[in-house]
Amino acid sequence: MSRITRYVxxxxxxxxxxxxxxxxxxxxxxxxxxxxxxxxxxVEVPVEATVEVLVTAVP
Known part of the structure; x- marks a missing residue:
């Protein structure tokens, strides 16, 4: 056996x-x-709208 394997x-x-x-x-x-x-x-957002239509007579 060498010294390296035996001691080191x-x-x-x-x-x-x-x-x-x-x-x-x-x-x-x-x-x-x-x-x-x-x-x-x-993003799609559903919207409901209500519109009033005013009818005026032309003189």
Whole structure:
């Protein structure tokens, strides 16, 4: 067995475990994005109208 596989790799693995145990987990970042979308809408409104007709006589 070489020295790297016998000593270095276990030491690196132990350091990785220590670092992950000591460091707090990353805080999730909330990204808010607002997108404006142009909307065109036609609205039909029913309307009732009453009209009075005045008839006048011409002299």
């Amino acid at each position: 790799l276990p030491a690196l693995a132990a350091m990785a475990l220590i670092l992950t145990a000591c460091c707090p987990p990353p805080t999730p970042e909330i990204i808010e994005r607002t997108v404006e979308v142009p909307v065109q809408q036609t």
